[in-house]
Amino acid sequence: MAGMMKFTVIILMLMGAVFEQGAGAADAPKASEVIVLRVLSYNINGLPAPIKKGKEPHYARIADVLNERRANGTQPHIVLIQEAFDGKSDIVAETTGYKYVLKGPGRKDESKRGDAHWVQKTRKAYASFSDPQKFMGSGLLILSDYPIIDARHKAFNSDECAGFDCMSNKSILLARIEIPGLGRPLDIINSHFNSRSAAKAPKKAVFKAHSRQTNTLKWFLDKTHTGNPIIVAGDFNTKEERRYSYFTEIIGFKDAGVECLDAIGRCAVGEGTRVEELLFKTNDKHFYADGDGVQVQPRRMERNFDEMLNGKPLSDHLGYEVVYSLLNE
Amino acid sequence: MIYVVIGFEAGFPVKVWAKFLAPLGVCVAAIPVAAKDVDFKYSGQPIYIQSEEIEDERKKDNWSGRLGIGLQIAPDFLGSSEHTLTSAVDFKASYKDIIFIENNKIGSILYKKRLLRAGIIGRASLGRRNDLVLADLQGLPDVNEAFEVGVFAGTSLYKLFLSAEAYFDVSGVHNGANVELEAGYTYEFNSKFTVAPILGAVWGSGDYMQTYFGVDDAVGTSFEPYRASAGFYEVYAEIAMEHRLSKNWLVKGSMRFSDLVGSAENSPIVRSDDGSTDQLSAIFAVVWLF
DSSP: OHHHHHHHHHHHHHHHHHHHHHHTTTTOOOGGGEEEEEEEEEEEEEOOTTTSOSOHHHHHHHHHHHHHHHHHTOOOSEEEEEEEOSGGGHHHHHSSOOSEEEEOOOTTSOOOOSOOOGGGGSSOGGGSOOSOOOSBOOOOEEEESSOEEEEEEEEOOTTSOOGGGGGBOOEEEEEEEOOTTOSSOEEEEEEEOOOSGGGOSOHHHHHHHHHHHHHHHHHHHHHHOSSOOEEEEEEOOOOSHHHHHHHHHHHOOEEHHHHHHHTBTTBEEOTTOOGGGTTTSOSEEEEEEOBTTEEEEEEEEEEEOOOEETTEESSSSOEEEEEEEEEEO | OEEEEEOGGGOOOHHHHHHHHGGGTEEEEEOTTHHHHOOTTOOSOOEEEOOEEOOOOOOOOSEEEEEEEEEEEEESSTTBSOEEEEEEEEEEEEETTTEEEETTEEEEEEEEOSSOEEEEEEEEEOOBOGGGSOGGGBTBOOBOOEEEEEEEEEEEETTEEEEEEEEEEOSSSSOOEEEEEEEEEOEEEETTEEEEEEEEEEEEOHHHHHHHHOBSOOTTSSOOOBOOOSEEEEEEEEEEEEEEOSSSEEEEEEEEEEEEOHHHHTOHHHHSTTBOSEEEEEEEEEEEEO
């Protein structure tokens, strides 16, 4: 027991040192006002059969990892999941101890605004479906230990997609979460933007669709803005430079990866996490903005869920987890 | 001062840690309310939260469509070997996705589901007038323009489209029925250029076939009497191309090769010097999208 205590003290001192290096006297938070929040964004590649088959063991393992972490008290407090199309992936939401689950729009919750792409309306009028033809829901989930007190969504309009991505009802999903001790609720947004080459559509079309989705996210942010601190995370498919540039220019939030790496000493990077996987060699991203009277800062980040199961990765994405400190100013 | 933040979920009594670590210059902070309000060991079914949609103010136009002006070439009549080049108008319009007009067709969508649309449709069909055809066909009765009503069903899956239209004559011209089946796929070569190969087949009832391919009374003509029977009489392959010029303009070109089969193939009209089983039609137009 004594040995364990000693070990724990050392660990705590090291953690403290990390915070101390960058915090400085001027912006040192009052200890009692700092809240730690672990947020995981994870595209679990839960495509339905027959596109993907035999994924159940992978979903089960993802759930196991979250349960193991919960048993250790290190579970992410909020999990943002993308591509939970397969009903069998529900195991991740239902068996991991998260009390609150917000499901994104389903297949039938489509937005009927917009118009069919001209490519799909060049033949007989009645066979041109200007209403979106969605075959899958949004695939979005938000799991939270903390109460979700409000939730909003916006399905992208029918002309805000390109290629195969149009088959799913891609959306923006907001959960307003009450975090004990925080002066204001926290707004968490999960989304999955149009893919690039996987969309199998002309480059201009997919870029245009992605740009429109970015515009819609900006509109959504303006519409839902109440002064709450905001974390926007998900699979934004912004690996392409011009997509990333447009996205960050329009949205205007801080990129957690950039901010963390600019603040070495205040923000740690997980062991085994490659820097490029936090920055530009990834479609998974975290962005954030302070709220009125609440400061948000990334303190630690890592790419996780990198284990193999039966020789295959759990997903075609890694988890992207950021430990934020939320500070009541 | 060194700050350490411990989430309550760690399960350690913070006061104990604070007391223990204070001499080491470590200040232990905690999430003040989390421990008592949040259940990190929740084991029940999750509480599913319902989200509310935020919809934008964007409105769809009630009317949408296209108007094209160009040139077309088509057989003088069904089964003709002669083709004529004429000016062409290509017009399509849709009102609220309910009523549509497509050149010689007008219809209403009465059933709308994700994979299927169906409704009623009417069309005006060209006939066969003696003044349009050559001497060999003179003596055959005129076939006036027919007005037909019917039903349609159509679906599209991504860029694959299928349609079926069934027509019944209400103008007393042929008193028969006609069914058109069509399938195609749009290849999007780039954001401005598409090519759609289309395959189709057309079926006619006995009365329909007799009107267009049969010979009832051979007196005054060079044809033997011929009784055309019901069946598929035309199969076709079409290639349709569009090149987008701007947001509201494009140029289109399409070419259809038809082969008359079945009872139509054996028709003395088709087999005459003025007839052919090979039918070509094509259109080239500049199109304004609205």
